[in-house]
Amino acid sequence: MAAGLVALLDDIAALAKLAAASLDDVAGAAGRASAKAAGVVIDDAAVTPRYVVGLSPARELPIIGKIALGSLRNKLVFLLPAALLLAAFAPWAITPILMAGGAFLCFEAAEKVIEALSGAPHDATTVVTADAQELEERQVAGAIRTDLILSAEIMAIALSSLADQPLVNQAIALAVVAVAITVGVYGVVALIVKMDDIGLALARRPGAALQKIGRGLVAAMPIVLSLISQIGVAAMLWVGGQIIVHGLEQFHLTPIPLWVHHAAEAARHALGGVAAWLVSAFLSGVVGLIVGGIIAGVLHLIPRRH
Known part of the structure; x- marks a missing residue:
């Protein structure tokens, strides 16, 4: 009986070691996947603050919370199962999907460059509504739609780095x-959009040093937001x-x-090595x-229906 108990304890220890190794694999895989998706994450963080522009400051954090929940739903409910199905039944499709998403990012960035050079947004529209709730819902819905595209690219990039992992590890790592990315991105976005409020609060506090820091934060925020937008374009x-x-x-089209x-x-x-990375x-x-x-030029040549 004692021998059986020892054998059982050995089995439990072996299972514990296996579980620990599996967790290490998942943690490492999740870290590698997150790092590969970093560029799209930067773009996601750069895009989101514009969705609270023009809305009540009191509604900024609730709106960001709604967008974050929508982003998490996009990733876990829609994109995670789709990614696992691709990995299980059509791994060959991952690269074309990645390339299509990459082309979309290039198109979005090129449109922003064209806007900056021409001085006028290509899709400028005026939103006229007297209903703040309707405007908020519209902004949230638009942000979640944009997030779906960026999240799909994040998940596809992450999945491409998990090909050597078992399906269960892929699922856990993607989750x-x-x-992690949703919490990180929208936590940073929340901090960015409330930074001017933090600056105003500090500027009203007693103490010259705090007031100077507060005024500096308020003055710096337009520059910071502009810089984030430019970084987002470069990242795309x-x-x-x-x-x-x-x-x-991957398709052996190697000249470029x-x-x-x-x-x-x-x-x-x-x-x-740093120079090599910068050149690449x-x-x-x-x-x-x-x-x-090229994509933007072709699309601009296509007549638009009104």
Whole structure:
């Protein structure tokens, strides 16, 4: 009986070690997947603050909370099952889907570059409504629709880095990525949109130092928001272009990937690893700008129905 108990304890210890190893695999996989999706995450954080512009400051955090819940629903209810089905039955489709999403990111970034150069938004519209609740619901719905596209790209990028994992580990890792990225992105967004309120509160506090910090925060926020928007555009071009370059390589369409690789390697030998990354990111961004510009040009040539 004692021998049986020892054997049982050995089995439990072995299972515990296996579970711990599995958790380590999941944690490592989730970390790698999150890192690969970082560029799209930056874009997600850069896009969201514009959805609370023009609304009551008292409604900013509740609106961001609604968008965050919608984002989490997008990832866990719709995209996670779709990603697992792809991994199980059509892994060959992951690269084309990634490339399509990358092309969309390039197009969105190219449109923003065109807007900046032309000085006028390409889809400028005026929203006229006397109902604040209706406007809020419209903004939230628009943000969640945009998030669905960005979240799909995040989940597809994450899935592409989990091909060596069992299906259960893929599911857990994707769920971890979904929750962590949603909390991180919308936590940062909430901090950004309330930073001017924090600055005003500090400016009213006694003490010259606090008041100076508060006024500095209020003055800095327009610059910060503009910088975040520009970083978001650069991230879209970099990530979208890089996805397209890697996709071309997967399909053995190698001239462009080889040019990027050779230029990065030349930079590595001359200046080191950081220079290689910068050259690769810059050239990927150039590819993204060209692809996005072509798509935008074609779409602008198509007559629009009114």
